[in-house]
Amino acid sequence: MPNNVLHQLEDILASRYVSRRSEILDRVTDLFVVGSGKFTEEHVDLFDHVLFKLLDNVAVAARVQLGSRLAALPDAPPRLIKLLANDETIAVAGPVLRQSERLDEESLVATAQSHGQKHLLAISGRKVLTEAVTDVLVDRGDQAVVSSTANNDGARFSDHGFSGLVTKASDDPGLAMTLWSRPDSPREVLVRLFVEASDAVRNQLASADAARAKIVELAVAQASGHLQAAARTSSTDFANAKTYVEQLHATGQLHEAQLHGFAKEGSFDKVTLALALMCKLPLDVVERAFVRKQPDQLLVLAKALDLSWVTTTTLLFMQANASGSARPQLDQHLASFTQLQPRMAQSTLQNYRVRQRAAES
Numbered sequence: 001m002p003n004n005v006l007h008q009l010e011d012i013l014a015s016r017y018v019s020r021r022s023e024i025l026d027r028v029t030d031l032f033v034v035g036s037g038k039f040t041e042e043h044v045d046l047f048d049h050v051l052f053k054l055l056d057n058v059a060v061a062a063r064v065q066l067g068s069r070l071a072a073l074p075d076a077p078p079r080l081i082k083l084l085a086n087d088e089t090i091a092v093a094g095p096v097l098r099q100s101e102r103l104d105e106e107s108l109v110a111t112a113q114s115h116g117q118k119h120l121l122a123i124s125g126r127k128v129l130t131e132a133v134t135d136v137l138v139d140r141g142d143q144a145v146v147s148s149t150a151n152n153d154g155a156r157f158s159d160h161g162f163s164g165l166v167t168k169a170s171d172d173p174g175l176a177m178t179l180w181s182r183p184d185s186p187r188e189v190l191v192r193l194f195v196e197a198s199d200a201v202r203n204q205l206a207s208a209d210a211a212r213a214k215i216v217e218l219a220v221a222q223a224s225g226h227l228q229a230a231a232r233t234s235s236t237d238f239a240n241a242k243t244y245v246e247q248l249h250a251t252g253q254l255h256e257a258q259l260h261g262f263a264k265e266g267s268f269d270k271v272t273l274a275l276a277l278m279c280k281l282p283l284d285v286v287e288r289a290f291v292r293k294q295p296d297q298l299l300v301l302a303k304a305l306d307l308s309w310v311t312t313t314t315l316l317f318m319q320a321n322a323s324g325s326a327r328p329q330l331d332q333h334l335a336s337f338t339q340l341q342p343r344m345a346q347s348t349l350q351n352y353r354v355r356q357r358a359a360e361s
Helices: 003-014 021-035 041-055 060-070 078-085 090-099 105-114 117-124 131-140 143-150 159-169 173-181 187-196 199-206 210-222 225-233 236-250 256-265 268-279 283-291 296-304 309-323 330-339 342-360
Strands: none
Touching: 021 041, 021 060, 041 060, 041 078, 060 078, 060 090, 078 090, 078 105, 090 117, 105 117, 105 131, 117 131, 117 143, 131 143, 131 159, 143 159, 143 173, 159 173, 159 187, 173 187, 187 268, 187 283, 187 309, 236 268, 256 268, 256 309, 268 283, 268 296, 268 309, 283 296, 283 309, 296 309, 296 330, 296 342, 309 330
8 A cells, every 4th residue: 555545544534524524434435446456454454444433423325325335346344344234224235235245154144134124135136145145045035035046046055945945936936937947956846846836836837938838737737747757857966866776776786775875865866766666656756755744655655665763764854854844753753653554554555556557547
């Protein structure tokens, strides 16, 4: 930083006009904007200290101007930026929340957890949104915030985030279409989306873009199996899992131990493929069993295969994650699992097969 700039800062702070904070704030901001990109960290810290001090008790208009001028600068004073981002006036905080690279994940999460929908909407427009941030936006956001977040190509979602999006999309055709169109939506999310969708959402899915319209129309008319098959077609992970699991089955190596291992991995593809082969059921039937809120059907399949409670527990946790359910009530499920007789479970499994054959004929 040139010495004359340092002298100007010193003169400003020593000025007898220091009470005219807005004017002085504007002068210091000019100095920073002009020299941005050329300052050392020490110089930025000095500006941070001075601007932070000057910002106290200035008018809203001055804070608005400061936020808009500093928001896009990669070396903006970090302490000042956090202060502006948490300003209750959205005209001040908005540009900073949308643009500033100085706001780290922790700061964004804290702001999203403590402020209103306008602040959340501003955050949702950032170029990059991490999973921790989108978790809060999906949990706390209203329809506008959630839609903006889901439409953000730079947003990344955790399993929890995707689960929340599916729940909110069940009665929101626009959000359902956005989620359906995201290339990073896991297959289990698409399956659950269709299974839980209201009639309004199903109709919206049926009028999807030309590339998918016929597939989705078939899904509406002939149940969700066609939609699930379409999602599998474009999944490299599914193709790899299918080759591996089918090879195990063909060589007589597909047993409970392998299924338990797949469940511990959390591999939706491997688990559903293995269960479908072991139960001699169509894959789409098993997939839908995993995305439903109630695990009754899954318990029947486990008992019919004579799976241990340890393996069944692992499957229940995986099913709860895929369906967006709460932590499974293991005591209650254990009682149901224990009371269910193997012969009855096998009979129910046979009924599943018969009904499926009838539906396909």
